[in-house]
Amino acid sequence: MKYRYLPTTDQDKREMLDALGIQHVDELFADIPAEVRFQGQLAISEALSEPELVAYMQGLAKKNVNFSTHVNFLGAGVYQHYIPSVVNHMLLRGEFFTAYTPYQPEISQGELQAIFEFQTMVCELTGMEVANSSMYDGATALAEAAMMAAGHTGKKRVIASRTVHPQSRSVLKTYAYGQNVEIREVGCDSEGVTDLAALEALLDEDTGAVVVQYPNFLGNVEDLAAIEHLVHSKGALLIVSSNPLALGVLEAPGKLGADIVVGDMQPFGIPASFGGPHCGYFATSSKLMRKMPGRIVGQTKDENGKRGFVLTLQAREQHIRREKATSNICSNQALLALAASIALTALGKQGVQEMAMMNLQKAHYAKQALKAKGLEVVFTSPFFNEFVVKLSKPIADVNKRLLERGIIGGYDLGIDYPEWAGHMLIAVTELRTKEEIDTLAQELEAITRA
Secondary structure, rough: OOOOOOOOOOOHHHHHHHHOOOHHHHHHHHOHHHOOOOOOOOOOOOOOOHHHHHHHHHHHHHHOOOOOOOEEEEOOOOOOOOOOOHHHHHHHHHHHHHOOOOOOOHHHHHHHHHHHHHHHHHHHHHHOOEEEEEEHHHHHHHHHHHHHHHHHHHEEEEEOOOOOHHHHHHHHHHHHHHHEEEEEEEEEEEOOOHHHHHHHOOOOOOOEEEEEEOOOOOEEEEHHHHHHHHHHHHHEEEEEOOOOOOOHHOHHHHHHOOOOOEEEOOOOOOOHHHHHOOOEEEEEEEHHHHHHHOOEEEEEEEEOOOOOEEEEEEOOOOOOOOOHOHHHHOOOOOHHHHHHHHHHHHHHHHHHHHHHHHHHHHHHHHHHHHHOOOOOOOOOOOOEEEEEOOOOHHHHHHHHHHHOOEEOOEEEEEHOOHHHEEEEEEEEOOOOHHHHHHHHHHHHHHHHHH
C-alpha cells in the first residue's frame, strides 16, 4: 500500500460489529435518548484523500516563518544554535528513541551511561559537585531549586531578581503558592543588573534563597561575587539560573559561591521547536545532594569488577515514602539530555569555548553596528550574546516590518516590563553572519527613520 495511514476498512468494521453482537454502530448509543442526540450534519469540510490532505497541510506549513526562511535575531531564552549532524543520527536509533526510564540497569547500561555523562558535563560547566539526570526545562528547574532551598533552610521567603526570565518567575510563583513560600522581587539598576542596594535592604534572617540569572534576561552579566557575599551573610542560599553556553566564557557559578545552579540545555543540540520540549539541568553541592529533585545515575562495579551504571538516588514520591520525597518529577527529559550530551561531546571543551566566544564577538559587533546607525543601545554592562536597543517606534510594528524583509526581530520587552516599552532584546548567535548583522542594522535604521 502507498498510503502511510490505513483507515478502518469495511471488513474491519463488520468484524467488530459481529464481535459486539450488533448490526450498526448507532446501536452503541441506544441508551442515549433520541431527543438529545445531534441530528444534523457537523459544519466541517468534506474528507480529503491522503494526497489532498498532504498538499493542504504543506500549504499551511509554508505560511509559517521559520529559521529556514528568515534570518533570526530572536532569543529571550530559546536560541538558534549550530547542532552537529551526529546528534539526530544518534537520537533516532531505536534504543535511544524508544527508551523511557532505566529502571532495569542490566538492560539499560547505554542510556544510564549517557545520563551519567550528561551529569558529569553539567558539573564541569557549572563548577558544582553533583547534578541530577535532568529536569523538564529551565523554568521548572529554577522553581524546584527555590522550593528545595526553602525546605532545606526552613525559611519560607525567596527573593527573585526581576532580571530573571519573566516566564521562569511566573512558574516560580505557581510552585510557591502551593507550598506557602513567599516570593519577593528585587528590581534592577540603571545598568540592567540586579540592584544590590535594594537586594541588601530586602535580605533578612527569614530569607531562604535569592534567585538571579547569569547572564540575565536582559543579556547582562550579573556580579555573582558581590551577590554571593550579600546572600550568604544572611544565611540564605544563592540560586543561579544560567545559560550553559555562556559558561564557555564566563566563570562557573559554582566557583563564585553559588549553592544551586540551574538552567536549560537547549543551546546544546536541542532545536528551538517553537518553544519546546527542552531539557532542564540542576546542579548543586554534595551537602544538598539528598534534597535534590529527580534522580542521579552513579558509577559502580559489578561482581566481576566491570564498570557499570545504576540509579543511585531516587528521591521522588514514586520511589520512597511520600512524606520523604523531595519532589514529584515523574520523568526526566532523557532523550533531550542525550542530545545535549552528544552535542557537547562532538564540540569538545575547546569547541564549546570557541562557540561561546563566537556568540560574544558577533553580539558585540552587532551592538557597534547598530550604534553606528544611530540606534540607542541602552546598557553599558558586560553582556554575552543579547543586548537591549531602544527604538522610536512600537516594537510590534518594527518586527512586522522586519518580517516583511525576511528577518525575525528581537523580543519586545514591553510585553513583560511596561517601563521598557519600545525596547527590543536582540540575540546574536554563532550562526549569524556579518552580512546578516549589517542588514539588520540597515533595516532597523530605515524602519525607525521612515
